[in-house]
Amino acid sequence: MSNNKYKLLIVEDDRSIRCFVQTILEASGYQVLTAERCQQGLLMLRSHVPDLVILDLGLPDIDGEVFIRTAREAGNAVPILVLSARLDERDKISALDLGANDYIVKPFGTGELLARVRAALRTARCKNATGNTGHIFVQGDLVIDYDRRQVRVDGVCIHTTQTEYNILALLSQHVGKVMTYSAIIQAVWGTMDDGSTKKLQVNMANIRRKLGCRPGDNRFFVNELGVGYRMLDAE
Amino acid sequence: MARKQRILDGVFTCLILLAVFCVNLLLQNLFHTQAMTPMLFVLGVFLVSWRTQGYFCGIAASLASVLAVNWAFTYPYWAFDLISPECISSAVVMLIVAIMTGILTTRLKHQEKLKAEAEKERMRGNLLRAVSHDLRTPLTSIYGSCCAMLEHFDEIPREKQHMLLEDIRSESQWLNRMVENLLSVTRVDADAVRLAKRDTVLEELIDALLVKFHKHYPAQQVLVRIPEEFVSIPMDPVLIEQVLMNLLENAVFHAKGMTHLWLDVEPANNQAVFRVSDDGCGIPPERLPHLFTGFLDSKAPADSGRSNMGIGLSVCSTIIEAHGSTIHAGNRPEGGAEFWFALEMEEACDVEQQI
Numbered sequence: 089m090s091n092n093k094y095k096l097l098i099v100e101d102d103r104s105i106r107c108f109v110q111t112i113l114e115a116s117g118y119q120v121l122t123a124e125r126c127q128q129g130l131l132m133l134r135s136h137v138p139d140l141v142i143l144d145l146g147l148p149d150i151d152g153e154v155f156i157r158t159a160r161e162a163g164n165a166v167p168i169l170v171l172s173a174r175l176d177e178r179d180k181i182s183a184l185d186l187g188a189n190d191y192i193v194k195p196f197g198t199g200e201l202l203a204r205v206r207a208a209l210r211t212a213r214c215k216n217a218t219g220n221t222g223h224i225f226v227q228g229d230l231v232i233d234y235d236r237r238q239v240r241v242d243g244v245c246i247h248t249t250q251t252e253y254n255i256l257a258l259l260s261q262h263v264g265k266v267m268t269y270s271a272i273i274q275a276v277w278g279t280m281d282d283g284s285t286k287k288l289q290v291n292m293a294n295i296r297r298k299l300g301c302r303p304g305d306n307r308f309f310v311n312e313l314g315v316g317y318r319m320l321d322a323e
Numbered sequence: 324m325a326r327k328q329r330i331l332d333g334v335f336t337c338l339i340l341l342a343v344f345c346v347n348l349l350l351q352n353l354f355h356t357q358a359m360t361p362m363l364f365v366l367g368v369f370l371v372s373w374r375t376q377g378y379f380c381g382i383a384a385s386l387a388s389v390l391a392v393n394w395a396f397t398y399p400y401w402a403f404d405l406i407s408p409e410c411i412s413s414a415v416v417m418l419i420v421a422i423m424t425g426i427l428t429t430r431l432k433h434q435e436k437l438k439a440e441a442e443k444e445r446m447r448g449n450l451l452r453a454v455s456h457d458l459r460t461p462l463t464s465i466y467g468s469c470c471a472m473l474e475h476f477d478e479i480p481r482e483k484q485h486m487l488l489e490d491i492r493s494e495s496q497w498l499n500r501m502v503e504n505l506l507s508v509t510r511v512d513a514d515a516v517r518l519a520k521r522d523t524v525l526e527e528l529i530d531a532l533l534v535k536f537h538k539h540y541p542a543q544q545v546l547v548r549i550p551e552e553f554v555s556i557p558m559d560p561v562l563i564e565q566v567l568m569n570l571l572e573n574a575v576f577h578a579k580g581m582t583h584l585w586l587d588v589e590p591a592n593n594q595a596v597f598r599v600s601d602d603g604c605g606i607p608p609e610r611l612p613h614l615f616t617g618f619l620d621s622k623a624p625a626d627s628g629r630s631n632m633g634i635g636l637s638v639c640s641t642i643i644e645a646h647g648s649t650i651h652a653g654n655r656p657e658g659g660a661e662f663w664f665a666l667e668m669e670e671a672c673d674v675e676q677q678i
Contacts, residue, residue, distance in 0.1 A: 177519065177561070195495070195499050285522070286522060286555065289522075289524045289527070289553075289555065290553055292524075292527075293524060293526060293553045296526065301530075302547075303526055303529040303530040303533055303547055303549065304529065304530055304532075304533025304534060304536075304537065304545070304547065305533075306530050306534070310531075310534070311527040311530050311531050312531075313523070313527060313528065313531045313560040313561065313564065314519070314521060314523070314560050314561065
């Protein structure tokens with residue numbers, strides 16, 4: 089019966105966090121495996137092939153980043169959701185750049201955790217189904233037509249520059265995932281220099297203006313301060 | 324830095340010795356006596372040892388003084404006579420003066436440092452005391468609610484259970500914000516060097532802030548007025564976000580009768596002025612002078628309710644000071660309180676053209 093359930097692996101050394109995350113996820117219909125140590129986690133990753141990994145970075149035996157690197161080097165594309173503390177942005181960025189899909193800041197609520205899990209699973213599923221994302225991206229009132237390179241909000245066509253379109257398309261292809269500044273810059277411009285982040289930020293400001301986003305009422309994407317941008321998932 | 328100091332010390336030593344030498348020459352020509360000579364040189368050595376770092380300059384000055392006295396002001400004039408007992412004894416006296424002054428000054432400096440450290444330690448102690456008290460209040464509520472739930476699970480009616488759980492949730496959220504404040508303080512405290520300053524887009528900062536604020540206070544509307552154009556300000560975004568969050572929260576908790584809450588950012592003279600204002604009850608004038616340091620010196624009774632706001636505001640002022648600015652508080656003439664601070668903006672450069 090549990091065959092059609094998603095299998096999630098939690099790698100976390102703190103018993104009570106592990107316990108409540110497990111409770112929430114099981115209550116939401118996921119099958120949950122748990123590991124306390126990095127080594128154990130890697131073993132389970134290989135033997136049980138979970139659909140998603142929830143990973144704490146501060147593990148007692150080996151740093152969680154090693155887990156990400158090992159998994160990615162082995163060619164494992166399983167979505168990894170990192171649990172992180174608030175202040176260490178550098179950790180977040182390096183975890184994301186190593187190949188983690190998303191992070192969630194401790195302490196977190198049930199809703200937040202479940203939303204991230206759903207988003208990560210959906211992104212992975214889309215990729216598996218078509219090899220690429222579809223020809224069209226819809227998120228609420230925002231429509232991105234990849235064939236015509238066109239962006240529409242509330243049915244109205246928005247004029248974007250090449251760069252702005254490329255950024256939007258990139259974010260939408262990784263919907264629900266935080267894209268770090270450097271990842272976006274690499275993908276859009278190819279090279280990175282001192283002014284790149286600024287260039288990206290100016291472009292993002294223009295995109296926000298064109299899509300009619302107001303501070304605090306950003307329907308389409310989230311600013312992860314100092315880290316990058318995340319296209320919101322239509323739920 | 325150290326090298327620059329050494330050069331300055333050397334220049335100072337030379338100037339003092341030169342001055343003493345000239346004054347001595349002058350006096351000798353005026354009064355035809357040398358009674359003052361050694362005294363003036365001792366004064367020079369004392370000044371040098373007092374104002375310079377370490378012993379080197381003092382000792383060098385004393386040796387130079389001995390030579391100068393020997394050369395110019397004792398018989399035979401304008402010639403050295405280094406083996407006379409007078410010369411050796413005056414040299415010894417000068418050296419002793421230089422070394423003793425050096426020791427005294429070093430000790431004095433050391434004591435000043437100790438005093439500053441003790442003061443810092445005292446502030447830390449006060450902070451810790453205030454914090455542990457503040458942590459205990461929500462913890463008591465969380466612990467109590469959990470115990471009640473666990474031990475009387477069947478007797479407590481469902482709605483009551485729900486209420487207890489809601490309390491646990493809101494109290495732990497409050498605890499978390501408190502801990503965030505503390506983390507910010509420890510990050511800034513260590514000589515303000517760990518500021519992760521980077522160019523931050525104003526619009527993104529305000530957006531992230533409002534999203535966070537609305538998560539905690541969905542009912543409270545914030546009226547935002549920021550410049551339309553692209554503004555980028557060098558700052559530690561996490562910490563400045565925290566400052567603004569504290570100020571907004573402060574208004575929610577303390578501005579009784581508030582109907583409007585404003586957040587404005589205005590560019591002025593290459594500075595961005597951030598202003599959080601409300602039309603609530605305002606701040607009692609007697610509290611204004613101690614608003615940002617209040618809890619540190621407060622002799623308030625140990626259970627005077629929550630003082631997180633006191634801590635929150637002092638966190639704000641610490642963070643803003645670490646950014647090289649000052650935070651201000653006041654009452655608006657129309658009623659209500661306002662808080663403001665200014666951050667340096669980066670040099671205006673036209674990025675748009677590079678794209």
